[in-house]
Amino acid sequence: MNRSLVLLIALLSVTRALALDVNRALTQARLTVWTSESGLPQTTINTIVQSHEGYLWIGTEEGLARFDGIRFVVRDRQNAPALRSPFISCVAETPDHTLWIGTYGGGIARMRGGRVEDFHPELLATDRIRQFHAMRDGTLFIATAGGGLLRIDGDRVTRFTTRDGLPSDRIWAIEDDGDGGLWVATHGGGVVRWRNGRVVQRITTGLPNDVARAVLRDTDGRLWIGTDGGGVVVWQNGAIVRSVTTRDGLPNDYVRTLLRDSNGSLWIGTDNGLARWRGERAEPMGIAEGLPNGGIRSLLEDRERNLWVGTAGGLVRLRDTRVLSYTRREGLPVDTIRAILEDRDGRVWAGTEGGGLCSVSPGPVRCLSKAEGLHDSIYALLESRDGSMWIGTDGAGVVRFRDGKIVGRVPGLPNDRVRALVETADGSLWISKSAGLSLVRGGRATPIKAFEDRQLRPLLELRDGSLLVGTDGAGLWRVDRDGTHARVIAQLGHGLESDRVFSLAMDSDGTGVWIGTSGGGLSRLDFATNRVHSLMRRDGLHDDVVFQVVDTGADLWLTSNRGLYRVARDRVRAAMDGRKSDLSGTVYGTTDGMPSAECVGAWPSVMRARNGKLWIATARGIGVVDPKNDTRNMVPPPVYVEEVLIDGNAAPPGPLRVRQGAQRVELRYTALSLRAPERVTFRYMLEGYDPNWVDAGTARVAHYTKLAPGDYTFRVIATNEDGVRSRSEARLAMTVDPRWFETWWARLLGIALIAAAIWGALRIRIAAMRARKNEELAHLATELEDANRQLAVANERLRALSYVDGLTGVANRRRFDEALEEACSAAGQHGAPLSLVLIDLDHFKRLNDSQGHQIGDEALRAMATLLATRAESRGGLVARFGGEEFAWLLPGVALDAARAEAEAFRLVVRDARIRHDGTASGVMTASLGVTAATGNAAPLSLVAAADAALYRAKSGGRDRVEVEPMAS
Template identity: 30%
Template sequence: MWKAVLRTRWRHAPGPSFPYAMTMLAFLLLAIATSTHAVTHDEAFVPLGQMHHTALSARDGVPPDTWAMAQDRDGYLWLGGPTGLARFDGVHFDRSLNRLLPYRQVMTLRAEPNGDLWIGDRYGAVTLVHDGEITVYKDNGLPRGTIFPFVRTPDGVLWSATPNALTRFVDGKWETIRDKAGFTGHSIEQLFLGVSGTLWAIAREGAFQLRPGATSFVLAGKDDARADMVGIAGASWRPDDLSGDEVRDASGAFWIPTTSGLVRLRWQAGDVPGKPPATTERFTGKDGLSGAQALTAFRDREGNIWIATVTGLDQFRRTKLTPVVPPQPLYAPAIVPDPKGGLWIGSTTQNPLLLNEGIVSRPDMGTFVSAAASGRDGTVYLAGNAGLRANRDGVTSTVALPPELADAGLRFQGLTESPDGSIWLAGQGFHRLKDGRWTDAVGIWGVPKGYPTRMLTAADGTMWWGYRDNSVARIQGEAARLYGPDNGLSIGSTLGMYSRADRLWLSGDQGLNLLVGDKAMAIVGTGDEKFVNVSGIVELANGDLWLNSIDGLYRVTASEIAKAKVDPGHRVAFEKFDQEDGLLGPTDSLRPGPTLVEGSDGRLWIATGLGVSWVDPLTISRNPVAPVVAIESLNRTPVDPHDSARQLASGTTNVDVAFTAPTLTIPARARFRYRLVGVDKDWVDAGTRREAHYANLGPGNYRFEAIAANEDGVWSKSAATLSFGILPTFLQTGWFKALCAFAVLALVWLAYMRRLAYVTAQLRARLSERECIARDLHDTLLQSMQALLLHIESAAARVSEPDVRKALSAAADATQAAIVEGRDKVRYLRIEAPDAEEAGRTSYSLADVLKNAASSTPVQIEGKEVELALEAALELQAITREMVSNAKRHARATSIVIRARFTPGILTIGVYDNGIGVDDDVAHALGRPGHWGIPGMRERAERIGGTLTLRRLSEGGTAAEVTLPGRRAYRRRRWSWLRR
């Protein structure tokens, strides 16, 4: 945004570059061609009363006393005056540039096609705003005095003047033209470029002219200068109280600010020079002008006319719909096309009117008209307080009403003529006029009781009557057929009808339906627009559908209707027109109707509560100017276009971006879209909102883009972009992340070492306990049994009886076997104790488990072998050894085998023999009283999360199995050391 980034330079700026000068030259040639062409009538003349007027005041931010206006390349309207500069985008007035101006009393402005803005003030200083920088020219070849308007001649030279001298900008500095190049004027009054490309300087001595290509001025008459100013000879047409230069619109009309308001003049095409204007219009404070005195006029590139007054700013613009301006205000008009062209308008406030190359009052057609229709032979019918009037070929006649309708206060609801020439009149009953006689038509041919709210006679002669109860009657001859909800009808109370070919459009207070054959379908618009309260329908020959409702005038293209016919769920896109487009207030949907008709010349006539407008549906005026988006601020800080490295403070998470686009015609309809690349997947539709908000953004680089559309949906040719970055906090930097990673690794290592120390301590405690048990067994039980053996052997040596000796020898053998078994137990206890290297291991293989358990026992493996966790391996080693020992000592088996089955979730190790088999009681109880081998195996299995089972095999023998889950049996490759 320019307002925060302009830098003031007080210096002699370098002269314009050659490309710059060529650009200015091309622009001036184009401007001259455009001005010359503008003298002709490019557009049809529209009276002031038919144009849309908007008055802005100080409450809207308008500065007082605007003396100069200009429009820059991006479309902003600049206003200069005694309080400085203001930039207008159609919504807001921005005055922030004033703080950089040397003087704030701005007298003249010029916007260049390259974006430069020249500013001349009241005290002789010239300021150039170029690419975000301000250069001030003061006492730099400039004479003292108020700066006159800047003028660029076809050769690209920029001229200006003060009351004391003429100056031009050459080689980066201002040069005073005094007694040079044929200019000898004094007390300069005016400086301008004529439509012929001639530079005019009006001074006390006369009008000095510098023609295109000439090198010196020539003195001429002031009348010649004023004629060349606008291409109209003579000066008598100019108002005496002229207060500023006039401006010409595309229709050839002149807008002239005066001390008493606005004056608008227009000559007919081909008028001879000097002839008085054919049209003179005035617009003053009484008419709504923002101030009593108009100061200056300006025409923007969108065709709008701006009039600055002492207290405000006024906009005049054409509208898509053209309002009809009657002699008196209209209220609740009833409309019907005239067969010979034009339109009949009846209302409750004045006599009927006939519009056809003018407006003609027709009191002969009655008063307070509330219903209108046309007959087969071109007869126009109007029904009102004066009864029923008919006009055919310009001749008006009165149709007598039945006595019950003689009340002058009646308002009629509907009127139509059937193929047999009958006239049907609804309202305060339902009546039929046939063969000169009125009859009551309520309930005729079985139609619903009451009177229709709408009646239509189609081109094929079929009559359609619509009722309040969501029903429609089709009348063919004297046969009636009723359509309602069973046919899909969903319009509610009937308010509108239109027939074309084989289809009937129906509307009501609940929506819009299309009836084809015996089936009706609802038409719904985008945004869930139901098109309710539509009281006028027209389908054009090209298939476009027009609807008039309380909410405005709608246009739906034929392609959208075709899509809805194929897909009943399709939401049709539409264009909507309202009071900004020339619609005169809301429509009374109940009566009179229809409120939308098509004239014989193709124009559509729209009736609303306050008047009538028309539009040519095939030549709707559009605004082709694509808006240029400007990004104004980032987090409330103005954007510097020269700053490519916009960085927001670390810790920023919320970002607000403000943007705008100068759309001067109807700024309230400008629409915006934006996106933050990398955050938004698609464009975000902001509607009319001119800001974007983002939350929870992290550090990094971002690019914001915005586009805009004008009131006619013309989108920007390119997006405005804003690149910015958010600095990271220390906690968001790579260094912090590296520190966190290092800390995590350190914690992992510490946890590993703690786990290793814990496991080692457990193993050593278990070793110590086992060694203690082994010592106790060796020092107590084994020693006692050894002593017992010696006593038995000694006794056996002293006994002579053979039987006793034999019994003692058997006892000695049993004792010896018990001692051997005890020693084996002690040896096994000591074998399980790992050395220092073993204590650091985290896994064992199956071979490690079985090497000390059953080194000579066959082993069978099922599945893919997996390394075993340390704790599980040690317990499985003890359990397997005990299983094999029991099979050898107690089963009397001739075959023992070990089977290991590996599955992803379960490990099973079993010992199988062909011995005598285990008792069922022992297998069920997992042990027998006074014996601790089997309970010990069970306890070891439970300690590692497993289960022990004993069962007798059907073929004989015993199966002893231990099963434990894989999460406890198998070694975990990651983080298993953290688990206890």
């Protein structure tokens, strides 16, 4: 397909939604900067033009650069001697695909077929070119600095000066008047209308010193004129109808360039920043908003509706993204956002880390913090049924907020970090904290004993009024509506892949609960079977960390440290049911507008607003996604083979022939999708060599070595960031010439000689091979036996290592679970007793807080050593059960004997006198829970009984042994 036709189809397929949204602030556009460190020859960007292929051509003071979004290819006086000056002031492409290059002081060059040639040096050698203006018929008008107005028609050059009626020979800009003439902006002569070789109208009113540096005609026939100190003036029907200056928001009144984009916004480039005019006021953007320099030299909107800004300090791209961001630039006081809530009036609130509570939308952003009596760090938000807001803080409890002020606090709460808040159907308030769970009824907070000292996270009310409680290290629990009974629902090894539960969300069909974990991926509790199924990265999930889950019915939205992940809900359910399913969803990261890929794990850190939009808290602000308007880039990326290197040397243009003996062929290709070029992917194939297409990812080069003689065709196709493919592939035919010994006659001769040699050698070889055969077989048998022996030893070592806790050196939880299963089975078969002792280091959290985690780790190792030494003489298995808890499994030991062993070990721990500043005695002590069963016993029941005994030992004062007999 013709390249021009491909580009025309691509252009027509662009949607207006891709252009910079007038309803978004400029600070919410994604801004990318390229400088000389990125490959530009110099950072003053005088001109930007997009050619018919889709390349950007960028003129700088040190040469011309071609840009495909990834790589700059520079044309300067070293590789293009026809450029009489390195100062490229303007570039234009005419309908015949000639690229015209204007220099400042070196006249004009043009490029055709990749070759740069000087144009009429005898006439234009020293001209200072300022702007090209190409007419539809191919005629080119040229503004010069002192040489008047030039017209190029074919190879004919005509010059117009003051002798022909122009008020000045210093021309800044040219614009079509829509009626076959031109508007010409001059220095000292105002703006004139030029038609048929003469001036027919002149504008000087409102132009300081009669200088006009930019001129633009809009669709309504108005003329926008950029002045030298007077901002922008608007001329219509023979009069100035308005002006735009610094009083209207312009960053500077010295205007260099003007552009009207596809959304109708007027972009104004000044000597001190960029501005967007939307009819009422100019919205400025300068260095503070991310521009590398305030001097704006050029503007371009490309075919994908990106806005390119040429500054005196680098090249800038502005584009809208799928994710709308709110950061410090929009008024947030800090980077890190913890919790987000939409109240019944539609106002969005954000709890921040250090900046208090902020009202974000509708804007502007307003915040309440210590000055208003509110804590600066907000970790949980909840709107009550009466319209007030419960606010959970980091260390200052829970407060009630209404009408802009604090109206109450929950009494009796310790200074813990509040993790989550839930108001149940009966009006009770449940508070999840970093050290326990509290139930608020009648204005009083009651701690739930089952969760004392446990780190908790999300809460979820079920239909029967009970509550699911996610813990940070103890799995998923369920507590009744009064908080009197609590039990484990799922833990590591029993449904969950991690005991750290970060998120709970009801399945949209009401048949289960989604469970987000840290390190264990996504799980789901099925109400019908009461079973838990999990998916992780190894199964195709985006990440093993899931901070929060939002179920919108059709899709699941998951947050992690690697961005926001959208995946079809039915695909996830299918994968959890064991069916083959593709989990490759959509990932939203910083290139999509997320302020940070690092989402957070507070509650709620993702909020689904009434209008369906998702608000996501991140470590650097808030991201907002509209699932119903997830704009895609529908422009197919044109793909080209740019260059071929044969053994490191560029191949000449024309039919490609690879010379005899060439070792390496390198094909460089590109795709011209400038919206997110770093995410464009490629597939290629060398017909005659590759059996299938090669997925190259984002690589833009293919390498082949030592190709056999023959004819080949290289084919490459591209896919943009939204999965839209090139409409046609790029193809390049090439022939690899044979060397003399690869010709048909050389091969025939070689075959004959080889056949004769083989016949002579074959008879000799057969005899020798027979002699060595038996020796080789014997040697192979010996080697195989040695290899099998080494493999068995290695397997045994690996098995042993997988059962050891890395910190303490005793058995880990996995080994304990297996040993418990085996011991319960053996006890059931033989009717033998089986005892279990659970040991917990008293006040271990205080030890960590007062003496540091290193001391805590040493205490754990010391406890493990004491227990292992005891077990060497008494028997049984010692394992680290989790955190500061250890387990001692005693097969064949009855309850009384186990209790005696536990009491003896308690004294051993006390006598060891391990320093502990957090206890009254100043030394480490331990609490022990003992249980035993005879005959059949379920592993979970045995653990639950020992845990109950341990809980009594801790709640009864610690440093003691408690026994929980198993029910017979």
